[in-house]
Amino acid sequence: MTTHATDWTTPAEAAHFRTTPDYASTLEYLQRLVAAAPGKLKLESFGTSPQGRPMTVIVASGDGTFTPEAARKAGKPIVLLQAGIHPGEIEGKDAGLMLLRDFAVTGKLPQLLDHVVLVYIPVFSVDGHENSSPYHRINQDGPESMGFRGQAQYLNLNRDYVKADAPEIRDWLKLWQRWLPDFFVDVHTTNGADYQYDLTWYTEDPHKLDPAVAAWQRHIIVDEAMPAYEKRGHLESIYLDFKDGRDPRKGLANFGSGPRFSTGYVALQNRPALLIETHMLKPYDNRVRATYDLVEILLEKIGRDPQALLAATRQADQHVVARASDAKAQVALSYKLDPTPTPFEFKSFEFSQTHSDISDSVWIQYDPSKPKSYAIENWNSLLPDLSITAPAAYVIPAQWTAIIDKLDAHGVSYTRLTQPQKIKAEAYQLDQPKWSSQPFEGHLMLRDFAQSTVTREVTLPTGSVIVPLNQRSANVAINLLEPQAPDSLLRWGFLNAIFEPKEYGEPRVVEKLAREMIAKNPALKAEFDKKLHDDPAFAKDSSARLSFFFQRSPWYSVQEVGAYPVLRLDAAQAAALSKAAH
Numbered sequence: 001m002t003t004h005a006t007d008w009t010t011p012a013e014a015a016h017f018r019t020t021p022d023y024a025s026t027l028e029y030l031q032r033l034v035a036a037a038p039g040k041l042k043l044e045s046f047g048t049s050p051q052g053r054p055m056t057v058i059v060a061s062g063d064g065t066f067t068p069e070a071a072r073k074a075g076k077p078i079v080l081l082q083a084g085i086h087p088g089e090i091e092g093k094d095a096g097l098m099l100l101r102d103f104a105v106t107g108k109l110p111q112l113l114d115h116v117v118l119v120y121i122p123v124f125s126v127d128g129h130e131n132s133s134p135y136h137r138i139n140q141d142g143p144e145s146m147g148f149r150g151q152a153q154y155l156n157l158n159r160d161y162v163k164a165d166a167p168e169i170r171d172w173l174k175l176w177q178r179w180l181p182d183f184f185v186d187v188h189t190t191n192g193a194d195y196q197y198d199l200t201w202y203t204e205d206p207h208k209l210d211p212a213v214a215a216w217q218r219h220i221i222v223d224e225a226m227p228a229y230e231k232r233g234h235l236e237s238i239y240l241d242f243k244d245g246r247d248p249r250k251g252l253a254n255f256g257s258g259p260r261f262s263t264g265y266v267a268l269q270n271r272p273a274l275l276i277e278t279h280m281l282k283p284y285d286n287r288v289r290a291t292y293d294l295v296e297i298l299l300e301k302i303g304r305d306p307q308a309l310l311a312a313t314r315q316a317d318q319h320v321v322a323r324a325s326d327a328k329a330q331v332a333l334s335y336k337l338d339p340t341p342t343p344f345e346f347k348s349f350e351f352s353q354t355h356s357d358i359s360d361s362v363w364i365q366y367d368p369s370k371p372k373s374y375a376i377e378n379w380n381s382l383l384p385d386l387s388i389t390a391p392a393a394y395v396i397p398a399q400w401t402a403i404i405d406k407l408d409a410h411g412v413s414y415t416r417l418t419q420p421q422k423i424k425a426e427a428y429q430l431d432q433p434k435w436s437s438q439p440f441e442g443h444l445m446l447r448d449f450a451q452s453t454v455t456r457e458v459t460l461p462t463g464s465v466i467v468p469l470n471q472r473s474a475n476v477a478i479n480l481l482e483p484q485a486p487d488s489l490l491r492w493g494f495l496n497a498i499f500e501p502k503e504y505g506e507p508r509v510v511e512k513l514a515r516e517m518i519a520k521n522p523a524l525k526a527e528f529d530k531k532l533h534d535d536p537a538f539a540k541d542s543s544a545r546l547s548f549f550f551q552r553s554p555w556y557s558v559q560e561v562g563a564y565p566v567l568r569l570d571a572a573q574a575a576a577l578s579k580a581a582h
């Protein structure tokens with residue numbers, strides 16, 4: 001017997017979208033749905049927040065396919081839909097409640113998940129969701145009270161995917177590894193300019209994706225879903241990140257997604273992903289319905305040809321594994337804007353630009369009563385910038401547990417040495433480190449350093465870790481372990497200790513050492529004199545002048561300051577070490 005839809009009014013609908021339910025009310029509604037349709041919905045906990053709240057996921061399926069094993073056996077793609085990573089941007093929660101209701105109990109969308117398994121996180125940052133206030137998002141039109149952008153430890157979860165500091169992200173990574181979704185959707189609300197679109201969206205650039213995944217993503221989203229979405233009366237656009245927010249006519253740029261963001265991380269996992277950004281200045285009910293319609297369309301389109309998605313993700317995994325056998329394979333670590341823009345019609349409103357005495361800058365003010373389109377240029381496309389030749393494997397000495405712990409968090413496979421092994425292999429020497437002056441997400445980022453390639457001979461202790469790159473998680477390993485990757489563990493400061501000399505020379509001793517070194521090496525004196533001439537700050541710093549000599553002495557170099565501990569192995573070295581590993 002089908003329950004009448006009016007009995008299943010969601011809390012947001014009952015409040016005419018003036019408010020959004022708290023977490024307890026959200027879970028209560030979901031529990032009612034599950035009780036009414038146990039063969040279609042299953043509620044699970046996938047972790048606990050720092051403040052002790054359960055982190056909930058709903059599995060939805062037309063025939064009770066409630067495990068990843070069952071989904072794979074049935075040949076059904078898995079879609080992970082995530083809401084509330086930024087809890088002030090909560091449309092995905094209320095849209096998801098409506099969508100699950102219409103699928104499971106009202107009979108409105110009974111076939112929606114016949115060929116797809118939906119894994120739905122209604123609220124990711126549950127502690128941030130409960131830290132609600134009318135004053136959290138200054139430029140957003142409802143609901144009346146909104147969650148906080150950070151979680152309870154003041155971390156932004158959508159900057160944490162690679163460094164995985166937050167307990168919520170570490171639990172999410174376990175969920176990801178268990179389900180290994182085929183498609184990922186992350187629902188947000190945008191900030192920034194005013195415009196006519198009720199929803200904008202972002203996908204990772206094709207250069208970051210396997211060709212099969214990029215082709216599938218473009219077909220489903222650009223060719224299929226967005227035209228169907230607009231036929232329902234919506235207006236959509238690609239994500240709008242302006243070169244100059246005070247003058248949109250200067251054009252668009254790519255906001256620079258990377259592995260710290262959800263969609264950037266999913267790209268490393270060889271999967272397509274969609275970032276949804278409803279427009280903050282549209283009424284809340286408009287934003288919820290916009291999200292509902294697009295997610296429904298996406299699930300319907302995927303369900304029409306589920307094998308196409310499965311084939312694309314399978315091919316992407318296979319390509320990454322096979323790449324390890326190519327000793328010349330190049331892997332991009334960073335990307336730059338394509339210098340050639342494309343034309344773009346920006347559907348916005350008339351605006352004025354006045355000088356502000358408050359900020360001593362330009363103040364842009366839109367007039368929403370006067371729609372206007374602007375012909376602007378779009379620099380959204382990316383090109384590979386810094387690329388490296390991938391090794392066959394990495395090896396990490398056992399004592400570097402901070403690195404190994406991150407591999408564990410990300411599900412990167414490795415073996416361990418069962419006995420000490422001496423090896424001579426390619427490594428990096430890092431010098432001249434420069435850190436940011438302000439913290440970012442709890443870290444002082446290492447923003448710059450000099451890097452050179454060296455051959456280093458080391459004795460690896462028992463328990464050292466060998467990370468082969470013939471695995472589907474190879475791109476994750478590369479971005480964690482290659483120093484120059486924008487979100488590498490080195491960049492985030494997990495290896496700062498390698499730049500810290502522990503032995504030092506007292507000034508009176510180094511004074512004598514410097515004279516001895518100059519007597520033996522006149523060229524060193526010439527180098528010293530040149531630096532005194534070229535660098536006034538150095539010339540005025542007595543400690544720096546003494547350090548010049550200490551850092552060129554055996555007493556300093558034996559400490560291996562700046563020696564990056566991760567070694568790069570070729571195929572023969574990897575095979576030889578693997579024989580002594582399990």
